[in-house]
Amino acid sequence: MQQMQPVPMAPAQPAAGVAHEITHGPSFAMLRVDLAPGQTLVAEAGAMVARNQHVQMAVKLNASPSAGFFAMLKALVIAFIRKFIGGETFIVNHFSAPQQGRVWLAPAMSGHIAHRRMNGEKLILSTGAYLAHVGNLDIAMKFGGLKGILAKEGAFWLEVSGVGDLWFTSYGGIEAVDIQQPFMIDNGHIVGYEGNLNMTVKRPGGGMMGLIASGEGLVCEFTGQGRVYLQSRNLDSLVSWLSPLLP
Amino acid sequence: MQFDIQYRPAHSLCKVALAPNESVVAESGAMVGMSTNVQMQTQSGGLMSGLKRMFGGESFFRNTFTAANGPGEVLLAHSLCGDMVVLDMTAPGYFIQSSSFIASTPNVNIETKVGGFKSFFAGEGVFVLKATCQGPGQVLVGAFGGIQELVCDGSLVIDTGHLVAWDSTLTYNVGKSGSGWIASFLSGEGLVCHFQGQGRIWIQTRNPAGYGQAIGELLPPRSG
Numbered sequence: 329m330q331q332m333q334p335v336p337m338a339p340a341q342p343a344a345g346v347a348h349e350i351t352h353g354p355s356f357a358m359l360r361v362d363l364a365p366g367q368t369l370v371a372e373a374g375a376m377v378a379r380n381q382h383v384q385m386a387v388k389l390n391a392s393p394s395a396g397f398f399a400m401l402k403a404l405v406i407a408f409i410r411k412f413i414g415g416e417t418f419i420v421n422h423f424s425a426p427q428q429g430r431v432w433l434a435p436a437m438s439g440h441i442a443h444r445r446m447n448g449e450k451l452i453l454s455t456g457a458y459l460a461h462v463g464n465l466d467i468a469m470k471f472g473g474l475k476g477i478l479a480k481e482g483a484f485w486l487e488v489s490g491v492g493d494l495w496f497t498s499y500g501g502i503e504a505v506d507i508q509q510p511f512m513i514d515n516g517h518i519v520g521y522e523g524n525l526n527m528t529v530k531r532p533g534g535g536m537m538g539l540i541a542s543g544e545g546l547v548c549e550f551t552g553q554g555r556v557y558l559q560s561r562n563l564d565s566l567v568s569w570l571s572p573l574l575p
Numbered sequence: 576m577q578f579d580i581q582y583r584p585a586h587s588l589c590k591v592a593l594a595p596n597e598s599v600v601a602e603s604g605a606m607v608g609m610s611t612n613v614q615m616q617t618q619s620g621g622l623m624s625g626l627k628r629m630f631g632g633e634s635f636f637r638n639t640f641t642a643a644n645g646p647g648e649v650l651l652a653h654s655l656c657g658d659m660v661v662l663d664m665t666a667p668g669y670f671i672q673s674s675s676f677i678a679s680t681p682n683v684n685i686e687t688k689v690g691g692f693k694s695f696f697a698g699e700g701v702f703v704l705k706a707t708c709q710g711p712g713q714v715l716v717g718a719f720g721g722i723q724e725l726v727c728d729g730s731l732v733i734d735t736g737h738l739v740a741w742d743s744t745l746t747y748n749v750g751k752s753g754s755g756w757i758a759s760f761l762s763g764e765g766l767v768c769h770f771q772g773q774g775r776i777w778i779q780t781r782n783p784a785g786y787g788q789a790i791g792e793l794l795p796p797r798s799g
Binding site for chain 2: 351352355356357358374376377378379380381382383385432434436437438563566567570571574575
C-alpha cells in the first residue's frame with residue numbers, strides 16, 4: 329500500500345470524541361451519532377436506520393482516506409472476492425451534514441455496540457464486527473490466511489489504526505478482557521483484539537478426544553498484554569442449531 | 576381495559592385485563608393464554624377484507640376476546656423477539672406497518688390501506704394499516720428489537736425495514752436512499768421512507784429482513 333500523508337476528512341475532533349448514544353443494548357443495540365457541521369460518519373452498508381433529511385449519504389468503497397489508486401483497486405478487488413466468499417462487501421456509506429445532523433445505525437444481528445476512542449493504536453476486528461467510525465481511521469482488510477479460517481472468523485480481518493471514534497458490534501453482549509497472561513478464547517467468540525497481542529490457533533487440550541468430544545473445537549490463544557473483546561454468543565452455534573430445524 | 580407489558584424488551588408479553596363484557600381484538604396467533612371465562616370469536620370481517628389483510632402480510636382472520644361472567648385476562652405476544660408499545664389513539668390516528676399490529680380495543684377501526692406500488696418494493700408488503708378511532712382507544716404494536724420513538728420535526732428519513740408506526744399527520748413517500756439508483760443499491764439501504772411534517776414515528780432497532788439475510792446466507796440451501 330502506498331504511504332502518503334493522510335488527508336483529513338473532517339476537522340479535528342474534540343478530545344472527548346463525537347457526541348453519540350448507544351441505546352437498547354445489549355440485545356438490540358442502536359447507535360445515534362450527533363454530527364457536528366463538517367463531520368463525516370462512515371458506516372457499514374445497510375446499517376442506517378434513520379437520518380435527518382439534510383444529512384447527505386454517499387456510497388464509497390472503504391479504502392482509507394490516504395488511499396492512492398492502487399489501494400482503491402485493491403479494495404475493489406477484495407470487495408468482489410468477498411462478494412463471492414461471503415461476508416460484507418465492504419462498501420460503506422459516508423454521512424455528512426452541512427449543519428448539525430443525526431444518524432441512527434443498527435447492525436443486522438441481535439447484539440451490542442461498543443465505542444472505542446482510537447488514539448493511534450492498532451485494533452484487529454473480526455469480519456462483520458465493524459459498524460462505523462468518525463475521524464482519521466485507517467481500516468485495512470488483512471488476509472488472515474489459514475489462521476483466520478481455522479479461527480472461524482473468516483479469511484479476512486480488519487486492521488483499524490489512526491485517531492478517531494470507532495463503533496463495533498457483536499452477536500450477544502461484548503466483554504472486554506484485559507490480558508496479562510496467556511488467555512484462550514473459543515473460536516467464533518472473538519470480536520477484536522489490540523494489535524500488540526499475539527494470536528495463535530490451538531486445540532483446547534485433551535488430545536484428539538478433547539477436540540472431538542469437548543464441543544469446544546479450536547481455541548485462540550492470546551499472549552502479550554492488551555485487551556481482547558469477546559462476544560457472549562457464537563454465530564456458528566446458532567447456525568448449526570437452526571439448520572436441522574429448517575424444512 | 577388495561578394493557579400491562581412484561582418481559583421487556585426482548586421477549587415482551589402483554590397482559591390484557593378485561594372488565595366484564597369487555598373485548599379486545601387481536602391478530603390471529605397472538606394469543607398465548609387466557610382465562611377460562613374469556614370467549615374467543617373469529618372474524619374475517621368479510622371475504623374481501625380478509626383477503627386484503629392476507630395480502631397485507633397479516634392473517635386472514637382476527638380474533639375477538641370477550642370476558643363473559645366477570646373479569647378476565649388475555650395474554651398476547653408477538654412472533655418476533657422484541658418490545659411492544661401501547662399507543663393511545665389520537666384523532667388523526669396512526670399508520671402501522673402491517674406485521675407490527677398485535678391488538679386493539681374493539682372501537683378502533685383498522686383499515687388495510689394499499690400503500691401503493693412503491694411500498695411493494697419496500698419489502699414491507701403492499702399494505703399498511705390505518706388505525707382510527709372515535710373517542711379514546713388503544714392499539715398494541717410489536718417490534719423486532721427495541722422500540723424507539725422519534726420526533727419528526729420537519730423531515731426524517733427512515734429505512735422501511737425499521738418502521739413500526741407513525742402519526743398519520745405525517746406525509747410519507749417511499750423512495751431510494753441515495754442520489755441514484757445504483758448508489759442506492761450499493762449502499763445496502765434499499766428503500767427508505769421520507770417523512771414530512773410534524774409527528775411521532777416509532778421504529779424498531781432491528782430489521783427483520785436484514786436479520787433474515789444475515790442468518791439466511793449462512794444456512795444450508797433448502798432441499799427440494
